[in-house]
Amino acid sequence: MAAAELTPVETAIETIVTVFVSHAGKEGRTGTLTAAAFQELLRLQLPNVMKDFPSLEEQMRALDASADQELTFDEFWRLMGELAQALMKDREGRKK
Numbered sequence: 001m002a003a004a005e006l007t008p009v010e011t012a013i014e015t016i017v018t019v020f021v022s023h024a025g026k027e028g029r030t031g032t033l034t035a036a037a038f039q040e041l042l043r044l045q046l047p048n049v050m051k052d053f054p055s056l057e058e059q060m061r062a063l064d065a066s067a068d069q070e071l072t073f074d075e076f077w078r079l080m081g082e083l084a085q086a087l088m089k090d091r092e093g094r095k096k
């Protein structure tokens with residue numbers, strides 16, 4: 001990409017990718033999150049929005065479509081979609 005300044009949305013996407021990559025590189029297979037790495041990512045990066053979500057084990061099981069105990073970026077991305085949808089529902093609820 002050119003050196004042009006990124007928009008807020010572009011920055012948000014890049015931030016998510018960067019966070020995933022840095023946590024995925026810590027242990028287990030390259031480019032995937034182990035349960036421990038996933039837990040650390042949630043604790044450090046999503047402490048506020050994850051309060052009402054199910055336990056780590058349930059969350060891991062729900063996202064780990066291939067059931068290999070590690071999350072690929074595709075598997076992890078589903079959580080971003082769920083969190084965005086929860087945020088949207090929250091907004092719609094507040095409007096009523």
Ligand SMILES: [Ca+2]
Nearest residue numbers: 066068070071
């Ligand atoms: Ca997996």
